[in-house]
Amino acid sequence: MKCPFCKEESFAKKKNIMEGWKVARVVEVCALCGAELPQKETENPSGDERDARRAGLAAFLGGDDVEKVSLAGNADRDFCRNCANFIEHPFRTLCGISGDAADPMGSCDKFADKK
């Protein structure tokens, strides 16, 4: 690549922008002059960021343990979320019978026990 600042044939290197002791963000800088390069929006996240995102998603989904604990006190109900046809996605839930979005707390006469 050609650096837009020093106009030399250079390459981008990662630089951590620190905020106290934490890395606030990682930018690409010119290896020769150190100028901050225009950041690519589509840049692939580093492995660390991917892991953090996955951990965040796992926390968002609650995980099996959390789910069991939160349901322990509830009476068994024929909620769609307890149905064998209930398909759980990270951001939406589907009914395996109709293929439509399913309300986790809904119910229908086609309820099938998961267990």
Ligand SMILES: [Zn+2]
């Ligand atoms: Zn440069």
